[in-house]
Amino acid sequence: xxxxxxxxxxxxxxxxxxxxxxxxxxxxxxxxxxxxxxxxxxxxxxxxxxxxxxxxxxxxxxxxxxxxxxxxxxxxxxxxxxxxxxxxxxxxxxxxxxxxxxxxxxxxxxxxxxxxxxxxxxxxxxxxxxxxxxxxxxxxxxxxxxxxxxxxxxxxxxxxxxxxxxxxxxxxxxxxxxxxxxxxxxxxxxxxxxxxxxxxxxxxxxxxxxxxxxxxxxxxxxxxxxxxxxxxxxx
Ligand SMILES: Nc1ncnc2c1ncn2[C@@H]1O[C@H](COP(=O)(O)OP(=O)(O)OP(=O)(O)O)[C@@H](O)[C@H]1O
Ligand SMILES: [Mg+2]
Numbered sequence: 225x226x227x228x229x230x231x232x233x234x235x236x237x238x239x240x241x242x243x244x245x246x247x248x249x250x251x252x253x254x255x256x257x258x259x260x261x262x263x264x265x266x267x268x269x270x271x272x273x274x275x276x277x278x279x280x281x282x283x284x285x286x287x288x289x290x291x292x293x294x295x296x297x298x299x300x301x302x303x304x305x306x307x308x309x310x311x312x313x314x315x316x317x318x319x320x321x322x323x324x325x326x327x328x329x330x331x332x333x334x335x336x337x338x339x340x341x342x343x344x345x346x347x348x349x350x351x352x353x354x355x356x357x358x359x360x361x362x363x364x365x366x367x368x369x370x371x372x373x374x375x376x377x378x379x380x381x382x383x384x385x386x387x388x389x390x391x392x393x394x395x396x397x398x399x400x401x402x403x404x405x406x407x408x409x410x411x412x413x414x415x416x417x418x419x420x421x422x423x424x425x426x427x428x429x430x431x432x433x434x435x436x437x438x439x440x441x442x443x444x445x446x447x448x449x450x451x452x453x454x455x456x457x458x459x
Contacts, residue, residue: 228252228253228254229251229253229256229288229289229379229411230251230275230286230287230288230306230380230411231250231285231286231287231288232249232251232271232274232284232285233285233286233287234249234283234284234285235281235285236248236281236282236283237267237271237273237274237280237281237435243435244267244270245271245274245435245436246434246436247436248267248284248435248437250430250437250440252411252413253411254379254409254411255406255407255410256411256412256428257403257406257411257414257425257426258411258412258430259414259422259423259426259429259430259443260414260415260429260430261415261419261422261423261432261446262431262432263433265434266433266434267432268384268415268432269384269415270435271415271432272308272310272415274286275306275382276301276302276308276382277296277301281294288304288305288306289305302376302378305376305377306382307375307376307380308373308381308382308384309366309372309381309383310369310384311384311385311415312385312388313365313366313369314369315357315365315368315372317357319357320353320354320357321353321360321364322339322353324372325342325368325371325372325375327372328373328375328376339375341374342371342375345371345401345408346368346371346401348363348364348367349364349368349371362390363394366386366387366390366398367398367401369386370383370398370405374405374410377410379409379410380410380413381405381410382413383402383413384415385416385417386399386414386416387399387417387418388417395418399414399418399425400425402414402425402426403425412426419452419456420447420452423443423444423446423447427442427443428440429441429442
């Protein structure tokens with residue numbers, strides 16, 4: 225059996241009659257950054273939801289740290305060390321930045337200490353600690369969403385479309401943190417529309433098309449493809 229941190233073994237997922245994942249097999253190693261790239265509707269978000277337990281696997285298995293977690297509930301996976309920053313961020317608009325972080329912790333003192341670490345990773349959040357969620361810019365909300373997902377010190381961060389709605393400058397700023405996060409020991413599985421940037425901050429990549437892996441390679445190799453767009457579309 226693979227010793228990778230996360231393993232998806234032939235995962236199938238459906239929405240009613242629609243097959244969103246048609247048998248996905250992939251792995252993420254410890255402290256590795258892996259990009260998931262593919263067109264809209266390819267199944268990237270569904271794949272992440274299956275990892276977190278937010279969407280059921282119709283068949284196949286999800287293993288984390290060697291344990292089969294396919295049927296485990298969301299909170300059990302969070303406690304085991306899977307963090308999730310969803311597409312669209314989903315921060316609490318009526319809570320302050322600091323409260324948004326603390327609600328994701330298990331106890332208040334540990335939460336305060338960990339929030340201080342998060343402010344070190346994202347200094348822009350520290351100065352906004354008392355601001356309400358709704359009053360943050362898109363980039364700040366994204367950093368808060370990532371910070372919240374890091375509160376329980378996950379071994380793996382599922383990061384879904386962090387650049388959605390951000391300017392190119394902010395996109396670069398947010399995606400550059402992926403390297404800091406992996407350097408601190410947390411692996412990252414990154415779904416991202418900004419393919420060039422995603423490939424430049426990851427070590428390996430999977431191309432997903434209509435719920436299947438059509439290419440698996442190093443990010444550098446995919447980035448150097450003469451026809452990157454063609455590779456993404458399977459041409
Ligand atoms: N709640 C849902 N009900 C029905 N079908 C869904 C639902 N969510 C996703 N799908 C379908 O499942 C497939 C995969 O969608 P998914 O959101 O996982 O793709 P994605 O790669 O994340 O796309 P995007 O780049 O737009 O975020 C698509 O055909 C989509 O229409
Ligand atoms: Mg998506």
